[in-house]
Amino acid sequence: MTPPLTLWALSDGRAGMRNQALGLAEAVGRRVPSRVVEKRIAVRQPWDRLPRALWGDPFARLSASSDPLEPPWPDVLVACGRRTVPFALALGDRCFTVQTQDPRVSPGRFGLVVPPAHDGLEGANVVPILGSPNRLSEARLAGEGAALEAALPPLPRPLAAVLIGGPSKAYRMTPAAVDGIAARLEEAAAAGFGLLVTFSRRTPKDTEEELRSRLADLPAWVWDGAPIGGVENPYPGLLGLAEVVLVTEESANMLTEAAFTGRPVHLLRLEGGSPKWRRLHEDLEGRGALRPGAPLSQRWSYEPLRETDRAAEAVLAALRLSGKVRG
Numbered sequence: 001m002t003p004p005l006t007l008w009a010l011s012d013g014r015a016g017m018r019n020q021a022l023g024l025a026e027a028v029g030r031r032v033p034s035r036v037v038e039k040r041i042a043v044r045q046p047w048d049r050l051p052r053a054l055w056g057d058p059f060a061r062l063s064a065s066s067d068p069l070e071p072p073w074p075d076v077l078v079a080c081g082r083r084t085v086p087f088a089l090a091l092g093d094r095c096f097t098v099q100t101q102d103p104r105v106s107p108g109r110f111g112l113v114v115p116p117a118h119d120g121l122e123g124a125n126v127v128p129i130l131g132s133p134n135r136l137s138e139a140r141l142a143g144e145g146a147a148l149e150a151a152l153p154p155l156p157r158p159l160a161a162v163l164i165g166g167p168s169k170a171y172r173m174t175p176a177a178v179d180g181i182a183a184r185l186e187e188a189a190a191a192g193f194g195l196l197v198t199f200s201r202r203t204p205k206d207t208e209e210e211l212r213s214r215l216a217d218l219p220a221w222v223w224d225g226a227p228i229g230g231v232e233n234p235y236p237g238l239l240g241l242a243e244v245v246l247v248t249e250e251s252a253n254m255l256t257e258a259a260f261t262g263r264p265v266h267l268l269r270l271e272g273g274s275p276k277w278r279r280l281h282e283d284l285e286g287r288g289a290l291r292p293g294a295p296l297s298q299r300w301s302y303e304p305l306r307e308t309d310r311a312a313e314a315v316l317a318a319l320r321l322s323g324k325v326r327g
Contacts, residue, residue, distance in 0.1 A: 004033040010079040013040035021080040024133040027312035042066040058086035118280040127314040129307040131256025145240025147229035155194030161242035166202030171250040171270040182214040195220035259289035262304035
């Protein structure tokens with residue numbers, strides 16, 4: 001019998017990064033006896049602003065606030081984010097390394113690379129997935145959905161989850177885009193939906209204030225950042241309760257998490273875009289999650305997205321080939 005594996009989930013601590021690393025590590029841990037340890041790195045100045053090629057020994061660049069990266073080394077390192085790349089490369093001869101996202105170096109330097117398919121990365125040890133790994137499970141959505149529902153004020157049914165992100169390299173959150181989002185939410189309310197709204201850390205403050213003002217007279221609950229229903233963040237609960245999901249189009253994480261539900265997903269449009277993001281949206285259309293132009297009243301279903309599970313199976317297959325897992 002294979003001894004329990006130790007997996008490190010390595011990131012710089014930003015929510016999107018840590019969720020990807022933890023999500024994939026935990027998915028592996030649900031399949032074989034494992035212990036998942038989260039590791040958050042912080043690189044000290046001035047190295048945090050310099051190219052990684054100038055770092056030299058990456059372990060010498062960690063700040064005092066970083067989690068220690070020292071023996072005993074893990075069996076498997078699951079890392080996410082460009083700042084983690086030097087550490088994954090340095091640990092390549094000490095453990096099996098899995099890098100999510102595009103590391104911007106040769107994929108062959110890792111045990112496995114799990115990038116978003118829309119990045120177009122290829123290689124013998126590359127396993128592209130639609131979107132990004134996440135920490136969702138059916139049990140989590142059901143349990144946290146029930147806890148959230150018990151704590152919510154009365155709202156019309158059905159419920160729509162509203163996931164609002166922020167500007168990115170490809171997209172701009174202009175006043176016109178914000179006005180379009182508000183109009184779409186007013187349309188949802190007029191169609192009889194109760195709105196469950198959450199903003200991301202990337203949402204500009206003035207945008208959030210404008211949308212909160214526009215939502216004030218609508219049947220909407222807007223998360224204020226405080227724990228509710230016994231959970232720190234109601235995001236999984238929102239997805240568990242929603243009959244439809246409205247999500248801004250710039251976040252691969254939020255889009256594919258919305259598609260985890262198997263329920264209709266509608267884009268909240270921003271200004272901008274790129275071929276890469278069009279590929280992601282087209283892939284989601286192909287899976288049945290998105291139907292451009294569909295009215296909010298239209299209901300449909302599709303096979304819920306389970307790309308984290310698929311990536312975890314690929315990691316296990318690679319571990320079996322390496323001899324770290326038997327059977």
